[in-house]
Amino acid sequence: MTTMIEAEGLSKTFRVARRRPGLIGSLRSVFDPEVRVVPAVQDLSLNVGRGEMIGLVGPNGAGKSTTIKMLTGILVPSGGTMRVAGLNPVQQRRELASRIGVVFGQRSQLWWDLPLIDSLRLLRHLYRVPEARHSANLANLRALLELDEFMDTPVRQLSLGQRMRGDLAAALLHDPELLYLDEPTIGLDVVAKARVREFLLAINAERNVTVLLTTHDMDDVETLCPRMLIIDHGRKLYDGTVTAIRERFGGERMLIAILDPAEFAALARDGNGLPILGDLPAGVTIASADNPKIALSFRRDAIPAHELVAWLGARYRLRDVTFHEPEIEDVIRRIYEEGLLLAEAYV
Amino acid sequence: MLSNILSDLSLYRRLIGMQLRTQAQYKFNLLIDVGTYLFVTTMEFFGVLFYFGSFKSILGWTIGEVALLTATASFGFGLAEMIGAGIDSFDVTIRRGEFDRLLLRPVSAFIQVIGSDFRLRRLGRLTQGCIAFAIGFVLLPGFHWTPAKLLILLLGIASAAAIFVSILLMSATLCFWTVETTELFNSLTYGGREMMSYPLTIYHQLLQRFFLFVVPLAFGAYIPVCYLLDRPLPFDMPAVVAFASPLVALAFTLVAGAVWRFGVYHYQGTGS
Numbered sequence: 001m002t003t004m005i006e007a008e009g010l011s012k013t014f015r016v017a018r019r020r021p022g023l024i025g026s027l028r029s030v031f032d033p034e035v036r037v038v039p040a041v042q043d044l045s046l047n048v049g050r051g052e053m054i055g056l057v058g059p060n061g062a063g064k065s066t067t068i069k070m071l072t073g074i075l076v077p078s079g080g081t082m083r084v085a086g087l088n089p090v091q092q093r094r095e096l097a098s099r100i101g102v103v104f105g106q107r108s109q110l111w112w113d114l115p116l117i118d119s120l121r122l123l124r125h126l127y128r129v130p131e132a133r134h135s136a137n138l139a140n141l142r143a144l145l146e147l148d149e150f151m152d153t154p155v156r157q158l159s160l161g162q163r164m165r166g167d168l169a170a171a172l173l174h175d176p177e178l179l180y181l182d183e184p185t186i187g188l189d190v191v192a193k194a195r196v197r198e199f200l201l202a203i204n205a206e207r208n209v210t211v212l213l214t215t216h217d218m219d220d221v222e223t224l225c226p227r228m229l230i231i232d233h234g235r236k237l238y239d240g241t242v243t244a245i246r247e248r249f250g251g252e253r254m255l256i257a258i259l260d261p262a263e264f265a266a267l268a269r270d271g272n273g274l275p276i277l278g279d280l281p282a283g284v285t286i287a288s289a290d291n292p293k294i295a296l297s298f299r300r301d302a303i304p305a306h307e308l309v310a311w312l313g314a315r316y317r318l319r320d321v322t323f324h325e326p327e328i329e330d331v332i333r334r335i336y337e338e339g340l341l342l343a344e345a346y347v
Numbered sequence: 348m349l350s351n352i353l354s355d356l357s358l359y360r361r362l363i364g365m366q367l368r369t370q371a372q373y374k375f376n377l378l379i380d381v382g383t384y385l386f387v388t389t390m391e392f393f394g395v396l397f398y399f400g401s402f403k404s405i406l407g408w409t410i411g412e413v414a415l416l417t418a419t420a421s422f423g424f425g426l427a428e429m430i431g432a433g434i435d436s437f438d439v440t441i442r443r444g445e446f447d448r449l450l451l452r453p454v455s456a457f458i459q460v461i462g463s464d465f466r467l468r469r470l471g472r473l474t475q476g477c478i479a480f481a482i483g484f485v486l487l488p489g490f491h492w493t494p495a496k497l498l499i500l501l502l503g504i505a506s507a508a509a510i511f512v513s514i515l516l517m518s519a520t521l522c523f524w525t526v527e528t529t530e531l532f533n534s535l536t537y538g539g540r541e542m543m544s545y546p547l548t549i550y551h552q553l554l555q556r557f558f559l560f561v562v563p564l565a566f567g568a569y570i571p572v573c574y575l576l577d578r579p580l581p582f583d584m585p586a587v588v589a590f591a592s593p594l595v596a597l598a599f600t601l602v603a604g605a606v607w608r609f610g611v612y613h614y615q616g617t618g619s
Contacts, residue, residue: 014617074450076615090615098453109448113369125361126452126459128354 004178004210005048005071010080011234012041012066040066042234044080050177051208053200055215055225055242059336063234064214068180071212072100085177098127101171105183108167110155116166117151120173127174134173141169144199161192168199172209179203181213185220197223218328230332230341237341242328249331249340252297254287254324255308260317261292281311292319355458362462370467377467384471388425392417392479395544408546411486412576418479419500420543420568423507424536425472431512433463437519446614456611457604460519461512490575499574499589506596507543507567511536513596513603514562520610535562543568547581555581563599566592 017033041063048054058064069075071084073093082089087096102109110119124134142148145165150158158166164184171179181200185193201224203209215221221228222242230238230245238245267275274286275294283302287295298308309321335341370377395417399410408416428435437460440446449456484490518532539562547555547569558565559581573580574589 069447072451074447074615093450094453094455097451100451102451104448107444107448111365114365118365122361122365125358126454128453 002050003047004050004052005046005082005084005212007044007046007071007082008080010041010044010046010067010070010082011039011078012063012070012075013078014038014040040234041070041077044231044234044236046229046236046239048210048212050210051204052227053204053211053213053225055213055221055228056231057215057218057221057228057332058231062231064231065182066234067231068182068212068214072096072102072180098174099176100178100180101174101176102180103164103167103171103182103184105164105181105186108155108163109170110163110166112156113154115152115154116147116158119155119166120170123170123173129174133175137173137175138169141172144202145169145195160187161189161195164188164192164196165199168196172203175207176209178210178212181211181215183215184213185215185217193217193219200224218332222328230335232336232339232341237335245335246325246328246331247300249335251334252299252326253305254326255296255298255305255312256322256324257294257296257309257312257316258319258321259292259294260319263316264289264292264294277315281308284308295324355455358454359458359462362459363465366462366465367467370465380468381471381474384468385474386471388421388472388475389478391541392421392475406546406548409486411483412572413545414479414483414486415575416546416568416572417544418476418483419503419572420507420540420564421472421479422476423504423567424511424540425469425476426504426508427511427515427536428469428472429466430508431461431515432466432469433461434512434515434519436464438522441522450611450615457516457607496575499571499592502590502592503567503571506592507564509593509596510562510564510567510599511540513600514539516603517606520607523610523614539564563595566595 014037016036016038018036020028020034044063044067056064056067066075070077071082071089073089073096076090084096085099087099089096110116111122120138123129124131129137142151145168147165147169150162150166153162155163155166168184184200185196188196197220200211200213204211211224213220213225226241228238228240228242228245229236264275267277270276273289275289277286280286280296281298281303283299285297287297289295296308296312298305303311305323309318312318312321392414395413396410398405399413403409405413440449440460440463446456449459452459514532514535518529518536521529521532539558542550542554542558543564547558547565550558555565558569565581570580570589571592574586580586580588
């Protein structure tokens with residue numbers, strides 16, 4: 001079976017009773033509750049193949065967690081159909097549970113007061129893993145995640161990075177085909193983040209584990225996920241590559257040119273201390289200048305990159321030229337704030 | 348189906364093993380807790396016995412017979428308190444959002460809940476029960492054991508434990524809707540145990556029927572002890588009905604189980 005997740009038109013609507021303030025309000029709420037209908041997820045369709053690594057991105061409250069809860073069988077959808085690993089998540093929840101692993105970034109599934117090794121051993125029984133396979137997996141994960149140094153420490157005494165590694169091991173002990181990660185790198189330092197990312201790439205390559213990763217960290221997405229989903233207001237706004245979206249919405253690119261230092265010093269300066277380059281093409285502005293480096297910011301649709309280089313090269317001696325792509329963070333922020341994709345979703 | 352039950356039981360055993368190991372780490376604490384609870388429950392027991400300072404009997408029941416009644420009710424309840432500890436703290440589990448984690452595992456959510464805690468310190472109440480039994484039999488010099496009576500007593504205690512655990516379960520299921528446990532069910536557990544410490548016949552007809560046919564706690568204490576003492580059963584039921592205690596308890600637990608499943612289903616519909 002090559003398709004891991006097939007979801008068609010998924011939707012989830014919550015009925016939330018509004019609490020009225022004050023004592024009278026509370027009493028009124030008992031007899032005449034004002035029910036608000038909250039559409040958490042609307043008409044979401046998704047197709048994930050085996051072995052894919054997908055980033056799930058969206059502002060808080062977008063419906064990402066609700067979608068994952070539906071896919072794992074915790075929540076019953078209000079509408080739509082779905083099949084995960086060939087199973088119906090709601091009706092075959094327990095069977096599906098033995099084929100998936102879940103890591104919550106902010107809540108651990110390990111037993112707080114017991115040493116890590118105890119949790120990992122207990123999970124063998126909770127997931128009904130045969131002894132031999134469990135030992136082999138445990139040995140492998142111990143090595144990959146370098147767990148040996150804190151195997152006997154109670155989980156409550158572990159640092160966040162150590163606890164996250166423990167949680168990753170716990171989620172993979174039973175050889176799941178599909179791994180859901182909910183903000184796995186949140187709060188981790190740079191080294192720990194790199195380790196987690198390396199680990200995920202390794203297990204994806206070695207075991208062909210399908211990974212669905214919810215994150216606010218764009219570096220996670222860029223490093224790990226060839227494919228990205230943007231969810232906002234319960235709708236799927238985008239399903240494609242990171243590069244494609246950067247090209248589409250990343251408004252400005254940056255050209256960094258190293259000029260000849262003597263020429264640079266000879267340039268006239270304006271009131272802000274930035275050099276004046278005569279008759280700059282439309283859509284190009286000087287972002288910064290620091291002898292001999294000058295950075296020009298230009299809109300993608302204003303002038304093609306090679307033309308700008310040609311224009312600059314015709315006027316000044318260029319020692320070196322590089323381009324900077326817009327930060328994907330900024331792209332995503334623009335999409336959230338300006339609702340750039342929302343308009344399309346309602347078409 | 349049977350293999351499922353067996354594997355669930357073995358899982359329960361393992362989960363409890365973890366709990367016991369954690370609690371046994373703090374031996375001194377445990378000893379103090381057990382001792383304190385023994386003291387508290389013994390005071391409750393003496394409270395029952397003080398009645399007999401002024402009166403010779405209560406509706407024909409002597410002090411020794413009432414002691415047996417208290418002992419049986421206490422023992423059943425003590426077992427339920429120990430076993431059902433995880434159910435008792437279910438409201439905390441729901442509030443912390445930890446129930447989702449249980450649903451993500453391929454084993455029964457109920458086994459995980461009931462296996463999440465095991466209060467060894469409730470041994471204090473069980474010790475009090477033993478003391479009460481001892482006092483009761485000392486005060487009843489004419490009492491003769493038969494194999495049937497022993498069986499009835501053991502079945503009765505097991506039934507009482509099962510019924511109390513079921514009440515705890517239904518109370519916990521309410522957390523899916525209200526997030527907090529309610530005092531209503533506390534009145535059935537603590538209140539029920541207290542009421543079952545006295546002969547059922549002292550209560551109004553309506554209450555007697557309630558504790559026989561609605562929440563059948565009487566089948567866990569009053570009826571087995573009646574059989575032990577060769578007393579007539581309420582409402583002129585034949586003595587053999589005493590053997591039906593486990594069946595009655597089973598029926599009640601099945602009801603509680605259905606309520607629990609309905610609660611889980613509701614949780615999946617509304618997402619806490």
